[in-house]
Amino acid sequence: MDTLDCMRTFVAVAAQHSFTAGARQIGISTKLASKYVARLEERLGAQLFNRTTRSVTLTDTGQAYLERCLPVLDQIDEMEGVIQERQSELAGPIRLTAPTGFGSRELVQAVTPFQQSHPKVQIEMLLSDYHAPIVEEGIDLAIRFGRLQDSTLVARKLCDMRLVVVAAPDYLARHGEPGHPTALATHNCLLLQSAAQPERWRFNEAGKVTSVLVSGSFRANSPRAVAHMAAGGQGIGRCPYYTVKPFVETGRLQLLFADREDAPLPLYVVYPPSRHLTARIRALIEHLAKWFQSTEQNLWGP
Structure with missing residues (x-):
């Protein structure tokens, strides 16, 4: 049984906090992963994991061994990479x-x-x-x-990623098109939850960065969800351009404040x-x- 196989298995189990998920990561069976780790512990004369029916966690010794394992395995991968480069x-x-x-x-x-x-x-x-x-x-x-x-x-x-403000033509027909970013405060804005400040939309006006406080009835951690909701006419969204590009090209969404966009x-x-x-x-x-x-x-x- 190769010591490197045991080490790689140990690192995978430690990363996944699970023998099953660790084994899946490196493409072996759970039984073989358990065998590899047990052999490593036997070789080292130390317990590397605390095992319960619900979790697998590193012991203090296991944590210390992991910190030394990672650079060793990286160096081995690097050496193999040198050979691969020469073999193209x-x-x-x-x-x-x-x-x-x-x-x-x-x-x-x-x-x-x-x-x-x-x-x-x-x-x-x-x-x-x-x-x-x-x-x-x-x-x-x-x-x-x-x-x-x-x-x-x-x-x-x-x-660089361009952030754009968009709305569907039918939403603008029903609620009016905001003439200035400050007017967004009166609109239903669709919030991207994964943004640093979802309720603060930044704009660049003549080189000066300003922010507008917005609110709305919908928020999501996916920019594509915001883009689709905007395309459905439910409000004004602020998304990466790549998520709205198909809707803009077909006319389902139109860009707002393109001349005032924040830095990408x-x-x-x-x-x-x-x-x-x-x-x-x-x-x-x-x-x-x-x-x-x-x-x-x-x-x-x-």
Whole structure:
């Protein structure tokens, strides 16, 4: 039984807090995962996990061992990556997390040609509208919008994201078109809950940033949900352009205050500073950067 297999299994179980989920992550059976961890504990002469019927948590010794395991496995991956680069063939897993709406469409479109070029790379995409802890969850890369909250992460900017205010023509016909951002206070505004300040919409007027307090009967943590609600004539929404682009092009939504839009939000790919980037991860980062830069005008709006 290879010690590296035992170590990789231990790291996966620790990241998932579960033998079943950890085994699934690395593609083995739960029984084999339990066997690998037991063999590792036997070899080390120490208990790495506290096991109950409901949870699997690290012991203090297990936490200390995990902190030393991660850089060792990263270095091994890096060495394998050097060989792969010389052979011009990338292989191995990449765990990638992103917001649900963006990940299920735009990111899938970006990743597809990469996998077609590198069929031996296995990408696991974990979609969530909440920021997953990258190190603890064993994630290689994360896609993040806007100002980065965790300053310890290494970030590579992919492109800028245009935020637009939109409404359906029939909503404006019924309630009138606001002539100035301050008039939004009298309208039913559809709030994006995942924004830093959902009730504060920022605008740029002649180089001066102002904010307007808005409210409404609907809020969601998905920008696509806000876009669809706006297209249904239920209120005025503020969304990334990529979510409303099809509706704008077909006339179901129209842009408001295009000359007063706030500065665009950046899109980043981030990873832990301690992570040794393998050839496959570096290649994916470069691919994403080129992809989103080449599609920026079309995706984020003119």
